[in-house]
Amino acid sequence: MLETITVAETTLAIILRRNFQTEGIRFFTPDDFSQQLAYMNRPAGYIIQPHVHNSVKREVHFTKEVLLIRSGKVRVDFYDDTQHYLASRVLDAGDVILLAYGGHGFTMIEPSEIIEIKQGPFAGDGDKTRFTPNLPAHLNYGEPDEHLATV
Known part of the structure; x- marks a missing residue:
């Protein structure tokens, strides 16, 4: 239960579902x-x-962040670097996501607790660029959009 979200050979995110299990370390x-x-x-x-x-x-050029969905249900919307909507996925309690490249936004489908881990130090207003999304109408209901390529 591992999903890698990719666009044009760039990894946007890695989703580790709560039921993933294997022996050893991976x-x-x-x-x-x-x-x-x-x-x-x-x-x-x-x-x-x-x-x-x-x-x-180490030299870090882009912030990568890891989110642990502790409780609830969260929709993650993915965007390319030009702020164009690509796809969405729904995360449940216990799921973990590493956000690597591109843009992202979140909608809480249920009341949710999230633990976030990312690099520091925080760069204040220079750390991110906020934008208004242009989402497909069906996403207002929390449905995932599965058309994005996965590996």
């Missing part, structure tokens, strides 16, 4: 993403060796 992002997303399933008694993270200079 990374879903390429090494060059400035935000990494992985799943771990380890048995009782498994040990991850203690470690510290080294000081490594």
Whole structure:
């Protein structure tokens, strides 16, 4: 239950559904993403060796964010870099999404709690450009639009 949303070979988002399960560890992002997303399933008694993270200079050009839908139901609308609507997906409680490129907006279909993780530091008004969406009429009812290419 993993869905990668792509347009013209660019990954817009990776959705990890709440019922995804596998053994061991699995990374879903390429090494060059400035935000990494992985799943771990380890048995009782498994040990991850203690470690510290080294000081490594990184250059981040675009904010990537990870959202955990803690409760509720949320529609995510995807846009290209020119603010043109592409498609939508509905996320349920327990789903996780990594937003990598392009634009996005959210509609709460039900009362929702969301945990957001993204790079900092926050750049204030320079961090994002807000715009008025031009959505298809059927999206007013929370329906997902499945026409976007998926991998």
